[in-house]
Amino acid sequence: MTDFAAIRNLFHITESCGFDVKELQPWISRYGRIPEVLKDYYVELGAHPQLNGSQDFLIKPKDLHQYKNDDYLIFYLENQGACVWGIRWDDVAASNPPVYENYGNEEWYQTSESLTEFLHAMAYFQAVISMEFSNEEYWKIDEHVVERIKLLLPSKQADSGLYTGVQFFGQAGEVIAVMNNHDGYLLMFSAEDEQRFDELHATLQRLVDGEGIGNQNEFD
Missing domain, CATH: 3.30.310 (TATA-Binding Protein)
Known part of the structure; x- marks a missing residue:
């Protein structure tokens, strides 16, 4: 399992506050697999409201189908829909791939070198709001x-x-x-x-x- 101790300490999380892995299964079945770090995050921390919804939003498993994209697996949404964050399809087999950001056009920008880097940065951003x-x-x-x-x-x-x-x-x-x-x-x-x-x-x-x-x- 991925070590999310820094995020847990930041939000004083002592117990699991994630989604049941079964809720991710339709997504996993559709795309073949999802990165291990992303799956661990959803299962351990994905349902914590302040961590994942104070400013921007981790897309809930039941809503993931709404954000289909031919080239990217989209999993995070800016609060007003101005931008989204996703992982390239070519990278979904990696356990901890880079994350990219898109502002509603064809061009995607690399946000972080890895999922863990993105999730930690987003946690601090949510903390400064919450x-x-x-x-x-x-x-x-x-x-x-x-x-x-x-x-x-x-x-x-x-x-x-x-x-x-x-x-x-x-x-x-x-x-x-x-x-x-x-x-x-x-x-x-x-x-x-x-x-x-x-x-x-x-x-x-x-x-x-x-x-x-x-x-x-x-x-x-």
């Missing part, structure tokens, strides 16, 4: 602020091509997401409790204002 305390509006930031964040805040080691590029930072119990934007970057952040969120908000405000550089011990 944690109890979060910034209500995206902050627009530039490259200089991104570099300050990299200097002073630990990486979650879950960066991905998701949404054409997103990086994740923060301590335990908080998530900071920095997304590529056409004219810069968008900053989102959240925390599990109010005190941690207020501290994180203050820290990020200092970085946006150009303060705090050189005071790395604050985050050791």
